[in-house]
Amino acid sequence: MIEILSSSALATVQDQGREGYLRYGVGTAGAMDRLALAVGNLLLGNPDDAAGIEIPMFPFRIRFLEDLSFAITGADCSARLGDRPVLPWWTVHAKQGDVLTIGVPTTGTRCYLSLAGGVDVPVVLGSRSTQLRGQFGGFNGRQLQKGDVVKAVGLAERVVPQDAVLAAGFGTVPPEYSLPAPLSLPAADAGETVVRVLPAAEYDCYEPESLEAFWRDGWKVTPQSDRYGYRLAGPTLVATHSIEKRSHGIVPGVIQVPHSGQPIIQLRDAQPSGGYPKIGTVIEADLWRLAQARIGTKIRFVQTTYAQAVTALEELDSYLVRVRNLVALFCPSRH
Incomplete structure (x- = not known):
């Protein structure tokens, strides 16, 4: 379990989205950066549909109420667990009472906090994602607030590192360094x-x-x-x-x-x-x-073109396969 310490953080619980309900007037919701959330889940050995916390405003602070592993993906934030720096796109093990502070990103605008097992909220219409417009899903259908206590799924099975590799943590190369970037003419300026x-x-x-x-x-x-x-x-x-x-x-x-x-x-x-x-x-x-x-x-x-779009999606899928294989190499028990 974790306790939210930040006020007005605009953070929400999101998974890969609510598919199949557009015909009924229900939007997809889900993580804005679904790739970042997917990698966080892979690093922790979570199910692909596990929910995490999307964070768009900083600093964001939480307190761990139990020993728990986590990962931060997405925007490149300066994070600290107590006085200890936390690497992005890396698994970390927190102890009960530890406070995690996620600072303002140097690049990007949203980061994702994934918890071992995933965030434990009810599944509504096939998803744990927060639907802000309809005020359902996620954590009581709303943004997280100071004082909220958020539970993780399957806590007892995942909180204790099994060996030195798990204790030290491990991570992966972010997708912006692994996937070919689109090229524009004229060339894009820095920051575009x-x-x-x-x-x-x-x-x-x-x-x-x-x-x-x-x-x-x-x-x-x-x-x-x-x-x-x-x-x-x-x-x-x-x-x-x-x-x-x-x-x-x-x-x-x-x-x-x-x-x-x-x-x-x-x-x-x-x-x-x-x-x-x-x-x-x-x-x-x-x-x-x-x-x-x-x-x-x-x-x-x-x-x-459509063919190029399909190729780009295949490249993205190949990146996720490489991450999955990396996790299997370091932590066979997670897959």
């Missing part, structure tokens, strides 16, 4: 996030100059961005004619263009339908990159 995009249904309804600007220019992530979506600022996208559409299904990654001409990228907490025209969709394999884009930084879109 590059993601691959498939043209969507209304792509051909925009002026050629607007389409050129869509791919050429960097799009600033505005302060009006959150788990529901990123509102972007940049050149005004102008349609060739008035586009009026009935509300239709949308998924995370879809880039819609409202009447202002400034795009919105729908994300994990987005509503499952909308009527704005769709100019593109960020591919599934790059949503983790998008999740780590900071407010005020720029996003660069790179046009891709």
Whole structure:
């Protein structure tokens, strides 16, 4: 068990998301950076669908109420367990009474705290993820608050390190150093996030100059961005004619263009339908990159094809297989 010591941390319990309920008006929710959460679970030997804690505001502090192993993945944060530095993308064993402090990230914007066994909250509609809009799932359907006590699943079986390897911990190389980064033309500036995009249904309804600007220019992530979506600022996208559409299904990654001409990228907490025209969709394999884009930084879109999107997803899956094999090498009992 752990106790939340931070106030207004905006942290939520998330797993890989709530699939199969869009038709009923229920969004996917789930971790914004699903890759980071997946790696945290692999390092600890958790089930693939185990839930962790998504942390978007810092510093974030917890107290361990029992001996418990954990891992921090996602944004590169400066973390300490008491006075001891904690490496990112690494397993660590905490003792009862230890206080973990996760500092402001040097890169990225969200980190994930995975606990041995996963966070123990009820499964609602097939997922432990927090659905903030509907106020269900996760920890009482809300953000974590100071004083909350969060339990871990299967605690008794996982808290005691079995040998020197487990006591020292082990980790893996973060995905940004293992997966080939998308390349943009012109080349992206330092701090820009590059993601691959498939043209969507209304792509051909925009002026050629607007389409050129869509791919050429960097799009600033505005302060009006959150788990529901990123509102972007940049050149005004102008349609060739008035586009009026009935509300239709949308998924995370879809880039819609409202009447202002400034795009919105729908994300994990987005509503499952909308009527704005769709100019593109960020591919599934790059949503983790998008999740780590900071407010005020720029996003660069790179046009891709369906075949290339499938290849990118296969590369991501291969990375996870390598992590799984690494864990099996160091800790055979976890797999």
